Amino acid sequence: MIKIESQEQFEKAIGRARKGDLFVRFVRFRQFVVVNRATCAEYNVNFFVSRGRRFGGCDCKAGRKHLPCKHVAAALAVHLGIASMRRGH
Ligand SMILES: [Zn+2]
Numbered sequence: 865m866i867k868i869e870s871q872e873q874f875e876k877a878i879g880r881a882r883k884g885d886l887f888v889r890f891v892r893f894r895q896f897v898v899v900n901r902a903t904c905a906e907y908n909v910n911f912f913v914s915r916g917r918r919f920g921g922c923d924c925k926a927g928r929k930h931l932p933c934k935h936v937a938a939a940l941a942v943h944l945g946i947a948s949m950r951r952g953h
Contacts, residue, residue, distance in 0.1 A: 865920070865930065866920045866921065866922075866927065866930055866931070866932050867918070868911075868917075868940070873932055876932075877932045877936065877937035878938075881938040884900060885902050886900055886934065888941075890942065894911040894943065895910045896908075896942065896943065898938055907922050907923055907924045907927070908922070909922045909939040920936040920940060922935045
């Protein structure tokens with residue numbers, strides 16, 4: 865699990881996500897499947913909140929080492945969009 869403290873921590877990963885051909889599929893609230901369209905590899909990304917801290921997890925190599933990977937970065941951008949839409953209601 866990766867502790868999400870700021871979006872800056874994902875800046876490099878977001879850069880990699882933009883370069884890669886990633887597709888984020890919404891599964892349910894806080895759960896996503898990120899597909900790398902170049903390799904067809906699929907990664908499960910999920911987010912949860914524990915004691916007021918946000919965490920993200922990914923089952924790719926980097927994610928399993930608790931590194932902010934591009935899949936979490938890509939899903940986070942979508943998740944934050946969804947989360948802010950939900951706050952608006
Ligand atoms: Zn990943």
